[in-house]
Amino acid sequence: MVVKPFGRTIRGSLWRPASTRSISKTHKDDRRRTRSTSHPTPTIASGWAPTGSTTYAIRRGPQRPAEPKTPKTLNPQPPNKPMTDVTRTVYLDSGEQKLEMQKYRLAVIEGDNEGETGTFEERQVEIGSSPDNDIVLDDAAVSRFHAMIEVDERGYLLRDLGSKNGTFVGGLGVREVYLEDGTTFRMGKTRIRFNITGEEAEVHFSNKTKFGDMLGESLAMREIFSLLERVAPTDATVLVEGESGTGKELVAEAIHNHSPRKDKPFIVVDCSAIPRDLIESELFGHIKGAFTGATGNRKGAFEAAQGGTLFLDELGELDLDLQPKLLRALEKREIKPVGSNDTIKTDCRVVAATNRNLIHEVKEGNFREDLYYRFAVIKIELPPLRDRPEDIPVLVEHFLKSANKMAGRDGVDVSYKTMEKLKRHRWPGNVRELKNFVERAVLLTQGDEIETRFLQTTEPTPENPEAAQESAASMADLAIEEGLPFKDAKNRLIEEFEKSYWMRLLEGTDGNVSKAARIAGVHRKSVEYILKKLDLSREDIVS
Numbered sequence: 001m002v003v004k005p006f007g008r009t010i011r012g013s014l015w016r017p018a019s020t021r022s023i024s025k026t027h028k029d030d031r032r033r034t035r036s037t038s039h040p041t042p043t044i045a046s047g048w049a050p051t052g053s054t055t056y057a058i059r060r061g062p063q064r065p066a067e068p069k070t071p072k073t074l075n076p077q078p079p080n081k082p083m084t085d086v087t088r089t090v091y092l093d094s095g096e097q098k099l100e101m102q103k104y105r106l107a108v109i110e111g112d113n114e115g116e117t118g119t120f121e122e123r124q125v126e127i128g129s130s131p132d133n134d135i136v137l138d139d140a141a142v143s144r145f146h147a148m149i150e151v152d153e154r155g156y157l158l159r160d161l162g163s164k165n166g167t168f169v170g171g172l173g174v175r176e177v178y179l180e181d182g183t184t185f186r187m188g189k190t191r192i193r194f195n196i197t198g199e200e201a202e203v204h205f206s207n208k209t210k211f212g213d214m215l216g217e218s219l220a221m222r223e224i225f226s227l228l229e230r231v232a233p234t235d236a237t238v239l240v241e242g243e244s245g246t247g248k249e250l251v252a253e254a255i256h257n258h259s260p261r262k263d264k265p266f267i268v269v270d271c272s273a274i275p276r277d278l279i280e281s282e283l284f285g286h287i288k289g290a291f292t293g294a295t296g297n298r299k300g301a302f303e304a305a306q307g308g309t310l311f312l313d314e315l316g317e318l319d320l321d322l323q324p325k326l327l328r329a330l331e332k333r334e335i336k337p338v339g340s341n342d343t344i345k346t347d348c349r350v351v352a353a354t355n356r357n358l359i360h361e362v363k364e365g366n367f368r369e370d371l372y373y374r375f376a377v378i379k380i381e382l383p384p385l386r387d388r389p390e391d392i393p394v395l396v397e398h399f400l401k402s403a404n405k406m407a408g409r410d411g412v413d414v415s416y417k418t419m420e421k422l423k424r425h426r427w428p429g430n431v432r433e434l435k436n437f438v439e440r441a442v443l444l445t446q447g448d449e450i451e452t453r454f455l456q457t458t459e460p461t462p463e464n465p466e467a468a469q470e471s472a473a474s475m476a477d478l479a480i481e482e483g484l485p486f487k488d489a490k491n492r493l494i495e496e497f498e499k500s501y502w503m504r505l506l507e508g509t510d511g512n513v514s515k516a517a518r519i520a521g522v523h524r525k526s527v528e529y530i531l532k533k534l535d536l537s538r539e540d541i542v543s
């Protein structure tokens, strides 16, 4: 038996130690600590406890207009009758919505992970073979991000995420289906049983679809907005986790701008961009003569952010040696500039972000556990864009407006069909990639509508699973026509694929090689080697 951070009890190796992406886990963990009257948690900043808990109306069933269902599915099957008596939305007099639900249990009853079980109160749980899922399956027939369970006011929706081998309920391949208590579903060779536990849980959603510059209509983002509305005005330290391009910096800025510190400085330190021997001075400052080249006293970021907010980006990259000093600065609220014996009192709020799974880094010995828990008082996990397609229309419209203005165009728009395709794209570079795509598409289109041909997809999408086969087939035709030996033809195809893959990925990370390496799951040095081999430069890609 393993006990997860924040008291979440899990069993077996199936359930990963902590999520880098599913927001609900953390929020609920945090909520659980504040809501529970029998176990109050003193570490949460005041002002965080939910307000307006009096309810005045209870509604069942869908609260928002149902979105048109995807017209083309691999195995079309309309969602079945949901269990409306198990989940329900409650309107609070604060204007917020509250989703009341019951915790659910997933048990692997067939496959390599047979016998492993877990109880969840998360609104979203991702299942797949990648370690970045909430449920990690050791099954070669399971895709990296295979399916997810999403709880809404209608019940517990099992959604296939465009997996290669599909998700099956009762022998039928499904794209979306509401689960009943006791339903079993299969992916690859793994069969999982779903059960409602009867224990209650709840999730709060903001009634707004914007927080600062952050837009989002999905329940996942409104859940984050609700948390931010409570946390921003306090002085609580916040850790933001999420894949590259999900909006972590935007969250940090919004926290600052919604806090009483908004008129004071907002200082950003990118821990991955500063050389190891300079980072201490960058954070804490130095005095004259502290090291060669220190010709005068210099203030560090903590002092520069006095009265305001210090945003530590890429916290996961911070050197282990420096971590105790950062911990001391956070706990004692004082710093010691390099070379000085005197301490300086600091008054700044700290928000940090990382696209690493920090608890995993703790387990690997790369990040101090005490520092992790100091930061994780409030943890916000931004979901990847692929898990919140409902946000795509509002984001596309927003980016279209600015792209039209930038390109001096007037009214380049998007069709319903294109929007549906965009909603099904996987967006490895998340919102940044979507923004870049819209900007590129507005510039390149000659008509009045953006088109998905400017989306140089690297993988077959659910609406066009044949795309990859088609391009491979036409290359095969060409190779045969040219009389190329098989080996040469294969190498050419691989090289073309590699080129497109790295160009797309680097475009999505604005040319940041470290981030691209992390997304691709390879070492940074390998990316540099591949780019050299393919004769690609970072500048060519992002210019």
Ligand SMILES: Nc1ncnc2c1ncn2[C@@H]1O[C@H](COP(=O)(O)OP(=O)(O)OP(=O)(O)O)[C@@H](O)[C@H]1O
Residues within 6 Å of the ligand: 213, 214, 215, 216, 242, 243, 244, 245, 246, 247, 248, 249, 250, 251, 353, 355, 395, 431, 432, 435, 509, 515
């Ligand atoms: N919810 C959102 N609404 C509007 N714009 C967004 C949203 N999320 C991200 N963006 C935009 O996407 C781009 C990337 O966002 P941001 O830099 O905050 O991501 P990040 O997670 O910090 O990325 P990285 O880890 O690569 O630094 C920015 O242009 C930002 O304005």
